[in-house]
Amino acid sequence: MNWTRREFAGLVAAGFLAPSALMAAPTVASKRKFLFVFAAGGWDPTWVFAPMFGRSGIDVDTDSTTSTQSGIEFVDSQERPSVRAFFQRYGSRTCVLNGMEVRSITHDTCRRLVLTGSTQAQGDDWPAILAGESSGFTLPCLVLSGPSYTAKHPTVVVRAGETGQLSKLLSGEALQESDSILSGFDPRMTDLVAAHVNSRAGAFAGLRTGVGEAGFVRDLSNAHEQLALVRDLPDLDLGSVDTSGYVPVSQRVSPAITCFRQGITRCATVKHEGLWGTGWDTHAAIQLQGDHYETLFADLLLIQDMLENTPGEVEASLADEVVMVVFSEMGRTPKVNAQGGKDHWTDTSAMILGPGVSGGRVIGAYDDVLLGQKVDLASGELSESGTRLTSAHLGATILALGDVDPGDYLGSVPPIGAVLG
Amino acid sequence: MMLGWTFFLWFGCNGGANSPCMEGFVRNSAGACDRVVEDSRVDTAVEGDTMVEEEPTPAPEYVALDAGRLLRRISLDLRGTLPSLSEIQEVQTDPSRVDVLRDAYLEDPRFEQRLVQLFAEQWHTQVDEFLVTYREYQELASSPGSEFPFERAVGDEPLRLMAHVAANDQPFSEILTADYTLANEVLASVWSLDYPSDGEGWEVSRYTDGRPAAGVLATNGLWWRYHTTVSNYNRGRVAALVRLLVCEDYLARPVSLEEAELEEDDEVEDALRSNPYCMGCHSSLDPIASALFGFYSLNEYNIFEIDRYHAEREPLGHQLLETQPEWFGVPVSGLGELGGAIAEDPRFPRCVAERMTKGLLRRDVGLNDFETIEGLRQSFVDSGLQLKSLMRAITDLPAYRAADVSGAEVSTLHLLGAPRLADIVEDLTGFRWSYWGFDLMTSDTTGFRVMAGGVDGAYVTDPQRTPGLTWLLVTQRLAEAGSISAIREFGSDDSAFFADLNISHSPGNAVFEKALEDMVLRLTGRPLDEAHRDSLVTLWQAVRNTGSAEDAWAGVFAALLQDPEVLSY
Numbered sequence: 001m002n003w004t005r006r007e008f009a010g011l012v013a014a015g016f017l018a019p020s021a022l023m024a025a026p027t028v029a030s031k032r033k034f035l036f037v038f039a040a041g042g043w044d045p046t047w048v049f050a051p052m053f054g055r056s057g058i059d060v061d062t063d064s065t066t067s068t069q070s071g072i073e074f075v076d077s078q079e080r081p082s083v084r085a086f087f088q089r090y091g092s093r094t095c096v097l098n099g100m101e102v103r104s105i106t107h108d109t110c111r112r113l114v115l116t117g118s119t120q121a122q123g124d125d126w127p128a129i130l131a132g133e134s135s136g137f138t139l140p141c142l143v144l145s146g147p148s149y150t151a152k153h154p155t156v157v158v159r160a161g162e163t164g165q166l167s168k169l170l171s172g173e174a175l176q177e178s179d180s181i182l183s184g185f186d187p188r189m190t191d192l193v194a195a196h197v198n199s200r201a202g203a204f205a206g207l208r209t210g211v212g213e214a215g216f217v218r219d220l221s222n223a224h225e226q227l228a229l230v231r232d233l234p235d236l237d238l239g240s241v242d243t244s245g246y247v248p249v250s251q252r253v254s255p256a257i258t259c260f261r262q263g264i265t266r267c268a269t270v271k272h273e274g275l276w277g278t279g280w281d282t283h284a285a286i287q288l289q290g291d292h293y294e295t296l297f298a299d300l301l302l303i304q305d306m307l308e309n310t311p312g313e314v315e316a317s318l319a320d321e322v323v324m325v326v327f328s329e330m331g332r333t334p335k336v337n338a339q340g341g342k343d344h345w346t347d348t349s350a351m352i353l354g355p356g357v358s359g360g361r362v363i364g365a366y367d368d369v370l371l372g373q374k375v376d377l378a379s380g381e382l383s384e385s386g387t388r389l390t391s392a393h394l395g396a397t398i399l400a401l402g403d404v405d406p407g408d409y410l411g412s413v414p415p416i417g418a419v420l421g
Numbered sequence: 422m423m424l425g426w427t428f429f430l431w432f433g434c435n436g437g438a439n440s441p442c443m444e445g446f447v448r449n450s451a452g453a454c455d456r457v458v459e460d461s462r463v464d465t466a467v468e469g470d471t472m473v474e475e476e477p478t479p480a481p482e483y484v485a486l487d488a489g490r491l492l493r494r495i496s497l498d499l500r501g502t503l504p505s506l507s508e509i510q511e512v513q514t515d516p517s518r519v520d521v522l523r524d525a526y527l528e529d530p531r532f533e534q535r536l537v538q539l540f541a542e543q544w545h546t547q548v549d550e551f552l553v554t555y556r557e558y559q560e561l562a563s564s565p566g567s568e569f570p571f572e573r574a575v576g577d578e579p580l581r582l583m584a585h586v587a588a589n590d591q592p593f594s595e596i597l598t599a600d601y602t603l604a605n606e607v608l609a610s611v612w613s614l615d616y617p618s619d620g621e622g623w624e625v626s627r628y629t630d631g632r633p634a635a636g637v638l639a640t641n642g643l644w645w646r647y648h649t650t651v652s653n654y655n656r657g658r659v660a661a662l663v664r665l666l667v668c669e670d671y672l673a674r675p676v677s678l679e680e681a682e683l684e685e686d687d688e689v690e691d692a693l694r695s696n697p698y699c700m701g702c703h704s705s706l707d708p709i710a711s712a713l714f715g716f717y718s719l720n721e722y723n724i725f726e727i728d729r730y731h732a733e734r735e736p737l738g739h740q741l742l743e744t745q746p747e748w749f750g751v752p753v754s755g756l757g758e759l760g761g762a763i764a765e766d767p768r769f770p771r772c773v774a775e776r777m778t779k780g781l782l783r784r785d786v787g788l789n790d791f792e793t794i795e796g797l798r799q800s801f802v803d804s805g806l807q808l809k810s811l812m813r814a815i816t817d818l819p820a821y822r823a824a825d826v827s828g829a830e831v832s833t834l835h836l837l838g839a840p841r842l843a844d845i846v847e848d849l850t851g852f853r854w855s856y857w858g859f860d861l862m863t864s865d866t867t868g869f870r871v872m873a874g875g876v877d878g879a880y881v882t883d884p885q886r887t888p889g890l891t892w893l894l895v896t897q898r899l900a901e902a903g904s905i906s907a908i909r910e911f912g913s914d915d916s917a918f919f920a921d922l923n924i925s926h927s928p929g930n931a932v933f934e935k936a937l938e939d940m941v942l943r944l945t946g947r948p949l950d951e952a953h954r955d956s957l958v959t960l961w962q963a964v965r966n967t968g969s970a971e972d973a974w975a976g977v978f979a980a981l982l983q984d985p986e987v988l989s990y
Binding site: 111159174175177180185188218371 | 484651652653660672673676677678785823824825826827830831832833834835836852854856857861865866868869871872880881882883885886887888889890891892893894895897898901902905906952953956957959960963964967968972975976979980983984985986989
């Protein structure tokens with residue numbers, strides 16, 4: 001059975017999916033924007049999201065304890081003050097998902113699974129779907145760094161380049177970054193050539209009317225329209241990234257904040273590689289997870305600060321318009337290995353915060369072997385008759401938050417109603 | 422001793438019903454192997470959790486490309502560059518010459534480089550980062566300009582070996598048995614290779630560390646990309662090997678540890694050898710991993726561990742995995758015999774046929790293509806595994822030669838993106854976009870490879886198939902740079918397009934008109950039509966009104982380089 005629009009609407013009516021008017025934050029779901037922060041390499045949920053002390057089968061950070069802030073129970077440590085600070089400030093807007101099964105243990109496959117819910121090569125990820133199902137965004141899905149999968153919505157995905165290449169291409173600065181000294185065309189000549197090329201694209205579309213040519217022609221036309229719109233933006237400053245040293249993610253997201261503020265982007269993705277960009281894939285030295293989490297949450301605090309202090313398109317601040325999804329492609333094994341690290345694990349955690357999210361909640365849990373426990377999707381409570389959370393449920397929930405019918409992409413996989421209020 | 426949940430990074434196990442099916446069979450929803458139906462037009466699709474059969478679809482009907490555009494497609498696919506003006510004129514006069522030229526292209530020196538590109542799209546070794554950098558090597562550390570050449574040389578090594586085998590008419594199985602590799606000066610300066618003292622560029626070389634003859638399986642480049650951890654025991658590498666060489670994908674299968682019904686006290690390595698759920702993969706996977714322990718490193722960030730073969734570690738496979746080396750039930754003595762066993766696997770030629778068809782048709786190959794692939798496989802085998810023969814057969818397919826199609830939703834118009842876009846512009850104008858030693862059109866950290874439709878081997882693993890915003894922007898800037906570079910030779914005998922022109926030539930002048938016609942024919946494979954001619958002349962005059970004749974030609978040439986007829990094929 002597919003998750004139909006009728007059923008989707010029925011859930012809304014039944015209160016499982018609160019229409020935006022009933023939610024604390026008033027931004028309508030179709031206007032919500034999304035920032036995806038991807039912790040690349042596989043994080044260990046037992047270091048922050050899932051206090052698993054006292055289980056013989058699970059090795060944990062022994063220098064930490066369980067704390068609760070704003071309804072979020074988490075693993076607290078003096079070494080990770082940013083984690084505590086984050087939940088103090090934003091716990092009431094945050095929902096943690098524990099025990100989410102990804103169903104693979106290799107990076108490539110898990111990345112695709114956590115972002116698309118499937119291993120199919122021709123799938124769209126959540127950001128691409130949200131952007132593709134919306135309209136009016138000039139740079140609908142901005143990929144600052146990290147993975148991106150798209151098949152149905154290829155033209156909505158715009159890669160910014162890890163060092164600000166998009167900005168340099170737009171300004172022409174890219175040509176100056178060349179071993180051959182090039183100044184590029186003067187603006188008038190650029191305009192003349194661009195007008196000619198646009199005209200030729202139109203003529204091309206008129207001639208290329210075959211079935212096998214349709215996709216190319218359509219996307220070419222869209223790209224030209226999109227480029228014209230981007231060029232018309234008055235104050236687009238996507239900035240560039242200094243490549244001479246480590247750049248915190250909180251700085252890397254600044255083009256996304258700019259685009260959210262201007263209302264030209266619905267989704268943005270950024271990769272987080274932990275402390276000094278060394279990556280979360282800690283097969284040795286599991287204690288690095290603590291450092292990575294501290295770095296991540298320090299960045300998340302700064303990002304939320306930026307969102308709060310930036311006027312929104314509709315709301316007073318972007319914090320009331322932007323949903324932030326923080327996730328990793330996999331979890332890590334319960335026990336420490338011979339190298340003092342932990343290896344890949346199928347079950348992991350994710351965190352969602354922002355408008356439309358039922359905050360101050362931890363939904364789901366791990367059992368004694370660090371596998372997810374079943375959850376009643378509507379209430380969010382653990383239930384033997386409930387459902388094992390998967391990345392597809394995460395995706396359905398994100399799509400529902402963005403007013404996209406999950407059934408169109410995920411068949412019968414429902415959203416986690418409890419996350420939605 | 423009870424180790425409890427002392428986990429190793431073991432390969433995911435998911436049921437005895439999930440081992441790869443033999444050739445000609447597919448896994449059904451119940452986990453059993455079904456014979457592939459004879460009517461390849463019956464497709465299957467995933468709907469929810471159930472595989473469903475779709476109605477048979479009628480065979481597609483193709484509209485053939487004209488000779489000029491077909492030659493252009495073939496040249497781009499086999500040489501990575503455009504046909505010459507005279508070649509296009511030749512096939513316009515006599516379309517039967519297309520096949521003659523196609524055969525000549527297969528012998529063109531550029532064919533080998535083009536194969537590297539085609540392999541790179543699917544082998545994903547041309548990544549921007551490996552676990553170690555050039556700074557680890559004294560010979561390179563003091564030269565920041567070494568970063569890109571080093572990274573690319575490492576990633577290119579297995580691709581170059583495969584391209585060399587194919588271009589030199591060796592049976593393609595030699596990629597698995599060769600006692601040599603391909604190396605360039607960069608690799609020769611840091612690895613133990615007998616690179617010729619008078620060598621230049623990529624040369625046949627041999628490692629001097631005693632590694633067995635196993636073609637790409639004995640290259641550092643492959644195993645640096647597909648590295649393993651101490652606790653993974655080469656299992657991830659096996660998944661890559663099996664996918665790349667016999668087109669079976671362990672990783673596409675779901676892994677649910679709950680279904681494995683493991684208990685808290687279970688020793689995972691024991692479970693991998695006794696639990697049916699785990700054995701489904703590991704019974705075939707671990708014996709292959711057992712053959713790779715000469716490349717097993719104790720620290721994957723240490724060059725002394727990862728850039729040399731450790732023959733003394735070969736027995737570790739048996740000790741740690743408790744299985745002798747095998748290739749899907751065929752015993753092998755180690756890496757040296759593994760390549761041969763893979764080469765003998767009937768799935769190998771079929772996989773090569775699938776991969777090359779995907780590369781040239783620029784689309785995924787599915788069950789609807791079963792008969793086509795089977796025919797190609799047979800002809801490939803009959804040719805003695807000559808890759809040129811296979812590619813010749815693919816370029817004969819109606820699907821390959823199609824301008825359009827009915828009865829199928831497949832694209833017949835292909836995107837020209839990185840890296841070929843860069844090669845074409847360089848070929849036409851001499852311009853190569855590089856900066857501080859980085860080739861910007863084939864790298865991503867500061868470059869534009871993925872933005873221009875290419876593959877980074879990590880996050881983007883398939884080439885872009887239709888236009889997008891960043892592709893358009895890159896083509897625009899590349900066209901600007903290329904035309905500025907080309908116009909520097911305005912009026913020079915060395916110029917490909919502007920040799921006969923001088924500043925007095927203007928629209929209506931025979932030299933002007935001929936230059937315009939030749940440019941369009943060379944770039945698009947089609948004659949210049951009147952409407953296009955008029956629009957180009959209008960552009961030329963508009964620029965000339967405020968600038969020089971050189972500026973006007975630069976504008977026209979930049980416009981042509983961005984023309985959709987040029988950027989598609």
